[in-house]
Amino acid sequence: MGMGVRLYEAILSRPESIARIRAAQRDIERLGGRVSFAPPAPGGLILVTLALPETLTPAQVLPGIPFAPA
Amino acid sequence: MPWFRRRQAAAIVDAPPAIEQDPGSGGFFRRIGGRRHRVGIPYVLPTDLAEINRLDFQHYMLRFALRGNFAAPAQGPSAILDVGGGTGRWALELASVFPQAQIISLDLSDPTAPGSALAGAVLPSNLRFQVANLLEGLPYPDASFDFVHQRLLVFALPLERWPDDVRELVRVTRPGGWIELVEGRPAVHVRTPALTTLHQWVLDFCARRNIDPLVGNQIGDYLRRGGLHHVTMREIRLPLGRKGGHLGTMAETDYFSGFAALRPILISQGITTGEAFDEMMRSARKELDTGRYEWSFYIAYGQRTAM
Numbered sequence: 347m348g349m350g351v352r353l354y355e356a357i358l359s360r361p362e363s364i365a366r367i368r369a370a371q372r373d374i375e376r377l378g379g380r381v382s383f384a385p386p387a388p389g390g391l392i393l394v395t396l397a398l399p400e401t402l403t404p405a406q407v408l409p410g411i412p413f414a415p416a
Numbered sequence: 417m418p419w420f421r422r423r424q425a426a427a428i429v430d431a432p433p434a435i436e437q438d439p440g441s442g443g444f445f446r447r448i449g450g451r452r453h454r455v456g457i458p459y460v461l462p463t464d465l466a467e468i469n470r471l472d473f474q475h476y477m478l479r480f481a482l483r484g485n486f487a488a489p490a491q492g493p494s495a496i497l498d499v500g501g502g503t504g505r506w507a508l509e510l511a512s513v514f515p516q517a518q519i520i521s522l523d524l525s526d527p528t529a530p531g532s533a534l535a536g537a538v539l540p541s542n543l544r545f546q547v548a549n550l551l552e553g554l555p556y557p558d559a560s561f562d563f564v565h566q567r568l569l570v571f572a573l574p575l576e577r578w579p580d581d582v583r584e585l586v587r588v589t590r591p592g593g594w595i596e597l598v599e600g601r602p603a604v605h606v607r608t609p610a611l612t613t614l615h616q617w618v619l620d621f622c623a624r625r626n627i628d629p630l631v632g633n634q635i636g637d638y639l640r641r642g643g644l645h646h647v648t649m650r651e652i653r654l655p656l657g658r659k660g661g662h663l664g665t666m667a668e669t670d671y672f673s674g675f676a677a678l679r680p681i682l683i684s685q686g687i688t689t690g691e692a693f694d695e696m697m698r699s700a701r702k703e704l705d706t707g708r709y710e711w712s713f714y715i716a717y718g719q720r721t722a723m
Contacts, residue, residue: 350429357444357456357524359548360555387442389526389547393435393456400429412551412577414458414625416432 349378353416354396354404359389363411367394374398374407440530449680454524457549458625459572461677463525468503468533470673474568475505477666478598478713481654485509486565488594488717493517493562497588499550500569503533510565511543517562522546522554550584551577559590567598574626582642592722595644599632600713603656603671608706610699614675617687621678624685636716644718656711657704667711668704672697 358364364383371381379402384393396404396413404413433446435455443463445452451462461467479485485506490496494517498507501521511519519542521527526545527534548555551573564585573581585595604615622629636649655664656671675697682688688696 350427352429353432355456357454357549358552360552363552384444387437387444388529389442391443391524391547391549393444397428412457412549414456416455 350400351379351397352400354398354413355416356394356396356404356411356413357391358394358411359391364392364394367396367408367411370408377402377407379407438529438531440535441525441532442529443525448684451677451680453681457524457551457572458574458627460622460625460627460681461571461674462681465531467677470670470677471503472505472533473666473673474670475503477654477663477670479509480666481663481713482598482652482715485513486563486596486717487648487650487715488563488596490563490594490596493593495561495590496520496563496565497522497554497556497561499554499564499566499585500572501527501545502568503527504545505533506565506567507543507545508534508537508539511540515540515542517542519543520546520561522548522550524549550581553580554584554588556588558587559593560588562590562593564589564593564595565598566596568600570599570601570629570632571622571627575628575631576626578631578638579641582638586642586644586720589720591720593720594717595639595642595720596715596717597635597639598713598715599635600711601632602629603709603711604630606656606703606709608700608703610696610703613696614693614700617682617693618675618678621682621685621687632714633712635714636718639716639718642718643721645721647716647718649714649716652713652715653710654713656709657707659705659708660710668701671711672701675700 379398382395386392444455452464454463496517496519498521501507501523504521504527507521639647654667656667657664
């Protein structure tokens with residue numbers, strides 16, 4: 347049976363947050379995770395979804411980015 | 417097809433309901449038992465019309481109970497920031513009190529968007545609403561404001577984020593400027609059986625998001641630890657229940673509306689059932705009729721050291 351995946355989400359508006367996530371995307375995928383970005387909403391907020399193996403937490407792969415469990 | 421449905425090996429644990437996007441504000445939401453919750457933040461309460469009404473009611477109740485909109489000795493500020501401004505009522509009123517000041521109200525949605533609290537309202541020219549997530553830090557340069565206000569975010573800020581939050585408030589405050597925090601604290605000292613059960617359910621759910629609704633009485637300490645001077649904290653005890661007269665009835669209405677707002681998500685999280693919740697609500701209301709109870713709010717303010 348495959349390892350479970352947990353979903354986390356963050357609503358972000360700062361370009362530096364998005365840039366950090368994009369920079370970490372390959373490393374996250376190497377660890378078995380995935381990142382997806384929704385198109386920006388009015389006001390500039392972007393919904394970022396992070397899927398991680400149950401053994402990892404957002405704080406381990408993207409410390410400081412305010413992800414919340416979906 | 418979303419990527420996570422293509423990989424059989426990666427089963428999603430506790431897959432959440434689908435996300436919808438509000439056509440007016442553009443915000444992202446999930447419907448849980450008929451209430452609309454914003455996604456991507458730890459905030460536990462819904463964001464929908466019923467909650468807008470509760471927050472506005474709470475605003476007027478607090479203004480009445482606290483005899484005003486703020487307590488800090490802010491003298492003629494020229495720039496004011498309201499963090500987590502919600503429906504925008506506080507900022508709208510401050511814009512009239514301080515017509516010479518530029519006021520920014522920051523939150524995850526613009527309350528003037530279609531379908532929102534201030535949609536269609538004629539706004540004063542000195543008021544602006546900014547959409548941002550305060551958990552990312554405040555999008556302003558250092559020392560931008562003379563008066564920074566933050567109210568009722570205990571259900572939005574994870575416990576470990578409070579020091580960061582206050583650090584950001586201090587950073588954007590000008591030397592000599594004031595920061596004011598206002599928070600309520602659930603009446604967990606009322607040890608009647610049904611109310612205690614309701615409180616425990618809420619605390620259990622909040623704990624899953626690292627949120628501690630009981631930190632309200634510590635806001636003065638957070639300001640002191642943030643390096644502010646002349647920190648003052650006041651406790652305001654509101655009567656809770658009909659025996660407390662008009663204000664007690666208002667407070668009871670707000671208090672139980674808050675519980676009701678959490679009913680669907682408590683059920684969806686498996687913390688209680690609809691039947692048990694409804695029974696506890698009925699019993700808790702009766703309990704409040706048997707005695708005189710109180711609900712505490714805290715106002716803390718402090719000044720950033722002048723250069």
